[in-house]
Amino acid sequence: MADGVITLEGEIEPGADTLRGLTYPLGAPPAPGEAIQAAPGVLWLRLPLPMQLNHINVYAIEDGDGWAVIDTGIRTPDCIEAWETALAGPLGGKRITRVICTHMHPDHIGLAGWLCERFDAPLLMTQLEYITGRMLVADTGPAPESGAVFWKASGWTEAQVENYRASYGRFTKGVWPMPMSYQRVREGDVLSIGGEDWTIVVGNGHSPEHACLWRKSDGVFLSGDQILPRISSNISVWPTEPLADPLDDWMRSLDKLGDLLPADLLVLPGHGEPFTGVLPRIEALKRGHAVSLKRLERTLREPRRAVDIFASLFARPVSDGILGMATGEAIAHLNYLAGQGRVRRERDADGVDWWTLNEPEPAA
Numbered sequence: 001m002a003d004g005v006i007t008l009e010g011e012i013e014p015g016a017d018t019l020r021g022l023t024y025p026l027g028a029p030p031a032p033g034e035a036i037q038a039a040p041g042v043l044w045l046r047l048p049l050p051m052q053l054n055h056i057n058v059y060a061i062e063d064g065d066g067w068a069v070i071d072t073g074i075r076t077p078d079c080i081e082a083w084e085t086a087l088a089g090p091l092g093g094k095r096i097t098r099v100i101c102t103h104m105h106p107d108h109i110g111l112a113g114w115l116c117e118r119f120d121a122p123l124l125m126t127q128l129e130y131i132t133g134r135m136l137v138a139d140t141g142p143a144p145e146s147g148a149v150f151w152k153a154s155g156w157t158e159a160q161v162e163n164y165r166a167s168y169g170r171f172t173k174g175v176w177p178m179p180m181s182y183q184r185v186r187e188g189d190v191l192s193i194g195g196e197d198w199t200i201v202v203g204n205g206h207s208p209e210h211a212c213l214w215r216k217s218d219g220v221f222l223s224g225d226q227i228l229p230r231i232s233s234n235i236s237v238w239p240t241e242p243l244a245d246p247l248d249d250w251m252r253s254l255d256k257l258g259d260l261l262p263a264d265l266l267v268l269p270g271h272g273e274p275f276t277g278v279l280p281r282i283e284a285l286k287r288g289h290a291v292s293l294k295r296l297e298r299t300l301r302e303p304r305r306a307v308d309i310f311a312s313l314f315a316r317p318v319s320d321g322i323l324g325m326a327t328g329e330a331i332a333h334l335n336y337l338a339g340q341g342r343v344r345r346e347r348d349a350d351g352v353d354w355w356t357l358n359e360p361e362p363a364a
Contacts, residue, residue: 021280022229024273025266032078033085035060038274039220039266041194043090047073047082049107052322053231056107057270059222060086062194066095066119070213070222071102071270074110074174083111100124100185102224102270103207104133106174113176123182124191126202128209130182136171137178143168150239153353154327155305160320185211198222203257205250206233214261221265227257227281229272232288236328237335247336251286258282289333296333300343303354306330 029046030036038044041062046055056074060067073079087093096119101109104125116123123130143165151161185191187202191213201212203226213222225233235250237243258279265278275281295312309330310318318326334355337343345353 020277020284022275022277024229024275026274029055029057029273032082033089035086035090038268039215039218041196042220042268043067044268044274045082045086045090048076048078049074050076050078053271055271057268057272057274059268060091061196061198063097064194066097067091068098068100068193069096069115070100071108071224072099072111072115074107075114075176076110076174079111080114083115095119096121098122098124098183100191100211100213101129102212102222102226103210104129104136105207105225106171108224108270109133109178110175113178116179123179124185125182126186126200126209126211127184129207129211130178130184132208133175134178137175138172140169140172144239147239149351150242151324151327152351153306153347154331155307155352156323156327160323163320164324201257201260203253205235205246205248205253214265219262219265220268221261221278222268223270225270226253227267227278227285228269229267229275229281231271232285234325234329235289235332236325237331238328242331243335245332245335245339247289247332248339251289254282254286258286293333293337296337297342297357300337300355300357301359303346303356305352305354306334309334309355 026036026038026044030044032046032048035043035045038059043060045058045060047058048054049056056071058073059070061070096115098121099112099115101112101123112123115121147164148161151164185200187200189200191198191200196215196217198213198215201214203210203212206225210224210226212224212226235247237246261278263279266274266276267278268274292313296309299309299312306327310326313330313333314326334343338345341358343355343357345355347353
């Protein structure tokens with residue numbers, strides 16, 4: 001898994017965001033190595049990613065004589081070059097005082113170790129994100145057979161399963177060795193950064209314990225990948241926990257955020273452009289999954305494998321490059337329906353799972 005966002009959602013038509021209640025007050029994004037002031041004391045930087053989703057937003061918050069950095073980019077020469085330019089340019093050669101990572105996907109933690117080492121800065125994360133990141137960095141191979149069983153059960157071909165075995169351990173290639181210690185942040189913690197209070201708000205589903213940062217004094221919300229403006233965050237089941245129900249976690253988190261957050265926030269996301277209109281966006285994300293689940297139930301009137309339901313969930317074809325995330329998201333939707341008793345799963349003699357709708361009992 002190289003990144004935590006799957007970009008299979010249909011393109012937004014021109015003007016559609018305004019109709020949906022979203023606006024983008026900051027205009028065009030900064031070039032790599034440059035920065036835009038997103039809010040008082042907050043700089044918006046954009047780093048290149050070597051994948052279909054070709055960028056990540058990171059943020060620098062004024063912190064005394066230096067900067068607190070939110071997320072880091074992935075471990076590539078292009079990302080490091082962009083950081084070098086930014087450190088000498090818009091960040092003014094000042095030190096990094098701390099590195100705060102919203103979650104453990106490589107595009108968010110990939111250069112945390114590099115920055116922490118260079119500036120002797122502490123790493124701040126939630127406990128589950130730090131531990132999970134450390135675990136995945138250590139998974140260098142060989143690929144466990146349980147993973148092969150998982151992907152075969154989803155409907156992968158033998159060639160696709162062999163590709164999984166051959167590419168196992170890619171996570172660690174995108175991550176600089178992580179610091180061996182960290183400072184834990186929790187839901188409701190308040191961090192003082194540059195004399196301003198930032199409250200930690202935790203979300204779930206996209207990753208185990210995703211941290212967002214909220215400056216309540218002027219309504220600035222660093223959302224990481226928990227709320228994105230134009231694409232849907234990937235919600236996936238992985239071989240390490242095949243019966244997980246992250247979509248239920250995700251939907252509950254969206255409900256929580258919708259009840260908690262005020263309408264007038266400026267949202268600074270991990271991908272896409274900073275935007276206003278957080279409550280319409282939350283409702284759109286919830287509605288999108290609800291529509292997908294209804295389509296999926298219609299599809300499952302006949303037995304289907306996980307790989308057979310992509311058309312019910314995604315507006316675009318699924319290439320081999322995103323097959324793992326697409327399959328993981330398909331299984332997340334299936335596990336969600338199974339948890340509600342709406343579908344059942346049966347494994348055939350070849351080790352492949354077939355999912356079928358549980359039709360309601362006819363009225364007496």
